[in-house]
Amino acid sequence: MLLDDASGRIVYEENVIDAREAEQWLEHLLDSPIWRQQRRLMYERELDVPRLTAHFSAGDPALPWPLDVVLDRVRRRTGEPFNSIGLNLYRNEHDSVAMHNDRLGDLQEGHPIVLLSLGATRRMHIRNKKHLAPRRLDLDLAAGSLLWMSWDTQLHYDHGIPKQTYAMGPRVSVAFRTRKDA
Numbered sequence: 613m614l615l616d617d618a619s620g621r622i623v624y625e626e627n628v629i630d631a632r633e634a635e636q637w638l639e640h641l642l643d644s645p646i647w648r649q650q651r652r653l654m655y656e657r658e659l660d661v662p663r664l665t666a667h668f669s670a671g672d673p674a675l676p677w678p679l680d681v682v683l684d685r686v687r688r689r690t691g692e693p694f695n696s697i698g699l700n701l702y703r704n705e706h707d708s709v710a711m712h713n714d715r716l717g718d719l720q721e722g723h724p725i726v727l728l729s730l731g732a733t734r735r736m737h738i739r740n741k742k743h744l745a746p747r748r749l750d751l752d753l754a755a756g757s758l759l760w761m762s763w764d765t766q767l768h769y770d771h772g773i774p775k776q777t778y779a780m781g782p783r784v785s786v787a788f789r790t791r792k793d794a
């Protein structure tokens with residue numbers, strides 16, 4: 613347990629998935645044709661987001677292996693009715709996600725966001741939005757781990773995965789969410 617107060621609850625659990633299975637899932641996902649390069653408008657220019665992404669809803673009959681197995685495992689482990697699966701692929705140390713909070717508008721209030729990590733260990737920064745009382749967590753998200761962020765943490769904290777300066781292999785994160793419309 614990293615945080616549990618009026619601003620929300622953040623929990624990091626290691627070794628939820630055993631190393632061999634996590635490695636198999638990673639290898640398969642890296643070879644899958646699911647990855648897209650998203651573009652984002654920034655300062656009036658369209659830029660590539662610095663990572664690859666994919667998205668599925670849980671009810672998708674074409675949910676490719678191993679995501680069907682992963683979804684089932686994470687649902688049973690957490691007891692949460694996740695219906696949305698978002699994937700990020702950080703190809704190397706240059707890929708990143710800027711500090712942000714996840715959009716709550718389309719999520720069911722009260723349900724957490726849970727991130728499964730596969731591949732290289734990457735650091736996540738978590739920072740509270742109020743600068744008067746700075747609060748920071750730097751977490752190393754290891755393969756096979758789960759990070760829980762309660763719904764209300766997204767109101768009070770930003771999170772991001774910074775670029776690194778030393779060589780790193782690929783990391784995949786699988787984000788589970790409970791959407792209103794799915």
Ligand SMILES: O=C(O)CCC(=O)C(=O)O
Pocket residue numbers: 698700709714727736753771772773785787
């Ligand atoms: O890769 C991660 O662990 C974080 C991903 C993330 O913040 C997101 O998809 O919103």
Ligand SMILES: [Fe+2]
Pocket residue numbers: 712713714771
């Ligand atoms: Fe996020």
